[in-house]
Amino acid sequence: AQKVTQAQTEISVVEKEDVTLDCVYETRDTTYYLFWYKQPPSGELVFLIRRNSFDEQNEISGRYSWNFQKSTSSFNFTITASQVVDSAVYFCALSEARGKTSYDKVIFGPGTSLSVIP
């Protein structure tokens, strides 16, 4: 069965510190997708990244970086030099890839609440 675990329920950091949000997933599929979403206090989830199971290259986007390791079934998210605007709930998610004609179910983790203190 598919499962996404985010062991960190809440994290607090001081502004400008680096922070890593952990995500561990379980799936029997060889083809799958992993995602990160951000939910600021306004409530709307914002798509951050999608990574497919065949691409283990790390990705960097500005202050954000993602480390995908199939060997440990992890897809961790690091924010460098955190800012107050990074305060949000972050969700990791997993999707099977069944093909274009089928719905690809997305399983969300429980979320990690990040507070960046000025």
Place this chain on the structure above:
Amino acid sequence: DVKVTQSSRYLVKRTGEKVFLECVQDMDHENMFWYRQDPGLGLRLIYFSYDVKMKEKGDIPEGYSVSREKKERFSLILESASTNQTSMYLCASSLPSDYGYTFGSGTRLTVV
């Protein structure tokens, strides 16, 4: 800018009422979804639709129904609201095989 709009931000209803939550997207997306979000449980899928008049149960469909008469609109219906349906409800849409969802801002429903 693409958008998913949920009609109400906050809603308070009484136990036993029939409740309609509306969601409209302007992106011509085929897929639409309703999730509920509860602390410590993340997002759980209630229902989804991959085409007009098509609907599929998600993980927690009990007590809910949906309607999709037009491609852009996906409604969630609580037939007889109960206090355990107090939650944040999130609507999302996507293209087929486009795995990045676009979410609405959510409706925080309180059933008293």
